[in-house]
Amino acid sequence: MKNIKYDKIADVHKAPENRIKNAFVAFFSGGVIGLLGEGFIEILCMQFHLARSDAATIMIVTFIFLASLFTSLGFFDKLVTKFRCGLLIPITGFAHSMTSSALDYKKEGPIYGIGSNMFKLAGSVIIYGIVSAWFFGMVRYIIGGIG
Amino acid sequence: MLLFNSFIFCGFVCMISQIVLDNSKLTPGHITSILVVIGAFLDSFGIYDMIIKIVGGGAQLPITSFGHSLIHGALARAESLGFMGILMGMFDLTAAGITAAIIFSFVFTLFFKPKN
Numbered sequence: 001m002k003n004i005k006y007d008k009i010a011d012v013h014k015a016p017e018n019r020i021k022n023a024f025v026a027f028f029s030g031g032v033i034g035l036l037g038e039g040f041i042e043i044l045c046m047q048f049h050l051a052r053s054d055a056a057t058i059m060i061v062t063f064i065f066l067a068s069l070f071t072s073l074g075f076f077d078k079l080v081t082k083f084r085c086g087l088l089i090p091i092t093g094f095a096h097s098m099t100s101s102a103l104d105y106k107k108e109g110p111i112y113g114i115g116s117n118m119f120k121l122a123g124s125v126i127i128y129g130i131v132s133a134w135f136f137g138m139v140r141y142i143i144g145g146i147g
Numbered sequence: 148m149l150l151f152n153s154f155i156f157c158g159f160v161c162m163i164s165q166i167v168l169d170n171s172k173l174t175p176g177h178i179t180s181i182l183v184v185i186g187a188f189l190d191s192f193g194i195y196d197m198i199i200k201i202v203g204g205g206a207q208l209p210i211t212s213f214g215h216s217l218i219h220g221a222l223a224r225a226e227s228l229g230f231m232g233i234l235m236g237m238f239d240l241t242a243a244g245i246t247a248a249i250i251f252s253f254v255f256t257l258f259f260k261p262k263n
Contacts, residue, residue, distance in 0.1 A: 019169045026165035027158040034157025034205030038150050041204040056207050061247040063208065068248070072255035074262035085165035088175045089182065090157065090208040091244065099252040103261040114256055118249070124176055125210065126245070129183040130237060133217035136191035137233040141225055 022084060029086025037063065037090075060091055067092035071099040097121035153205025156198070160209045179210050186214030191222075216240035 037059050044055040070076035076096055080087050087093060098118055105117035119126070164178045173181075186209075189195040195215040199206045206212060217237055224236025238245070 019166070022169055023162050023165050027162035029158075030161025030209075031154040031158030033161075034153040034208055035150055037157070037208045038153035038204035042149070056204060057243045059204060060207065060244050064244060064247045065251050068251040068255050072252075072259035074259075077262075085168060085175070085178075086158075086161045089161045089164050089179065089210055091210065091213070093175070093179065094210060094213070094244075095248050095252065098248050099255060102252050102256040103259065106256055106261060114253065118252060121176060122248075124180050125183050125213065128180040129187060129214045129217050132184040133187040133214060133221055133237065134233060136187050137218055137221045137225065138230065140191045140222065141230055141233065 025083060026085040029083040030089060033063075033086065033090045033092065063091055064095040067095035068099045071096050072103060076100075094122055094125060149203035149205075152202045155205075156202040157205040157208055160211065182209065182211045183214040186211030187218045188214075190215040190218045213241060213244070216244075 040059045040062065041052065041055045044050050044058060045052060050058070067076065070079070076087075077100070080093075080096065087096070098121070101120040101122075102114050102118045105113040105120075107113060108117075160182070164182065167173060167178060168175065186195060189198070189211070195206070195211070196219075199212075199215075217240075220236040220239030220241070221233045222236075224232035224239060226232070228235060
């Protein structure tokens with residue numbers, strides 16, 4: 001009973017979140033990330049004459065590198081609290097979650113700390129990705145859409 | 148034109164997830180998992196390939212493209228090897244991303260101390 005009352009009071013005094021502004025900030029920052037990615041691919045294609053698929057892989061690896069580096073330097077968390085989904089939904093969020101959980105559990109040692117906690121947040125993405133990809137792949141294979 | 152499409156598409160995906168995040172009790176972990184499943188679903192009928200053709204790099208950055216490349220490699224291998232190919236080709240295209248993420252986070256974790 002007390003908890004319900006407390007929740008009601010807390011709800012009233014919560015700072016009003018500006019959802020429209022949040023959505024716009026996420027749109028703009030996500031868009032800039034996408035723009036940088038596409039620009040980087042085009043530069044690689046033009047300057048080094050790479051195939052587009054190879055350039056895309058290099059671009060993804062570069063973004064993962066930058067996100068991991070910025071996370072371990074400590075200022076990616078501040079950017080994430082500012083831009084929210086604009087940085088969490090692109091592949092940078094994946095690298096950020098891996099590096100930050102590895103850093104958080106570093107003091108528990110190399111095996112039970114870094115080794116077993118690195119995929120604490122990113123593991124769900126990989127597991128549900130693989131399970132759903134396997135399921136849809138089997139459906140597609142049984143229906144006979146391949147070949 | 149690809150640059151503009153990249154901006155719009157990547158921004159649109161991020162905006163949708165931000166709206167869902169603000170108006171429901173889902174955490175970013177839920178949303179990224181859901182997006183991966185959506186990406187895998189879209190690619191199993193070839194829709195995501197079409198999006199990548201129109202949008203370019205902007206469609207390969209959101210986490211939906213992770214699901215897309217998982218199933219894309221699996222189906223490519225399944226063409227020659229049957230349903231065992233689905234298991235063997237699953238990581239064909241995502242190997243670079245996952246390996247890079249593991250190696251970079253491990254190396255940086257060794258060299259840097261956690262802040263706060």
